[in-house]
Amino acid sequence: MRNKFIGDSLDMSKRIIVTLLSQENLCLLACPLPAERDFKFELYKSVLQLNQKAYVFNPGGLLFIGQHRATYLKELKNSVSSGDFSSVHVILLDPDKGIHKSKRNNLYINSSEVIELTTENRDKTIAVYHHKNAGGMDYQAVLNEFSSFNCFAYNFGAASICFIQDGAQPINRIKDILRLRLNSEKVLEKSI
Secondary structure: OOHHHOOOHHHHHHHHHHHHHHHOOOOEEEEOOOOOOOOOHHHHHHHOOOOOOEEEOOOOOOOOOOOHHHHHHHHHHHHHHOOOOOOOOEEEEOOOOEEEOOOOOOOEEEHHHHHHHHHHOOOOEEEEEEEOOHHHOOHHHHHHHOOOOEEEEEEOOOEEEEEEEOOOOOHHHHHHHHHHHOOHHHEEEOOO
């Protein structure tokens, strides 16, 4: 995530999801995957309206670029597994563009990185922001990339949030919330 995109119309889509999850007492850990040293965490938190039921992952100035990328993800895994975020139900990964099968740069999170986080956190839903056709992957291709997991996406049009879990709870509850409170036709299932 880069500062120049904080507060754009696509962030308002994320904000809706964050608000709905919060209203349903689901705790969120937002990971903006920062690509700039002066990333504006407080602005990011304000724009998404992250409240007391939400956290922003900020591992002491680590960036999601270059040699820091692996360290950032390792710190995230360590923090979650150590119990620092034991109350968290959903981990939101928020890259600039979305998911890519192989590219490792600050615009994308690699699908293998998402799979590793999902496998290591069976009791949590991993949510990933994804621009339409980013990395050459449309929404259905993203879901099919995670076909071995319980997954679905909510399609905002220009972007989606893909929800992935190696278990059933709370992902099924999240799917029900989005179907009930938003447009149920925008909930996309994997086609396998």
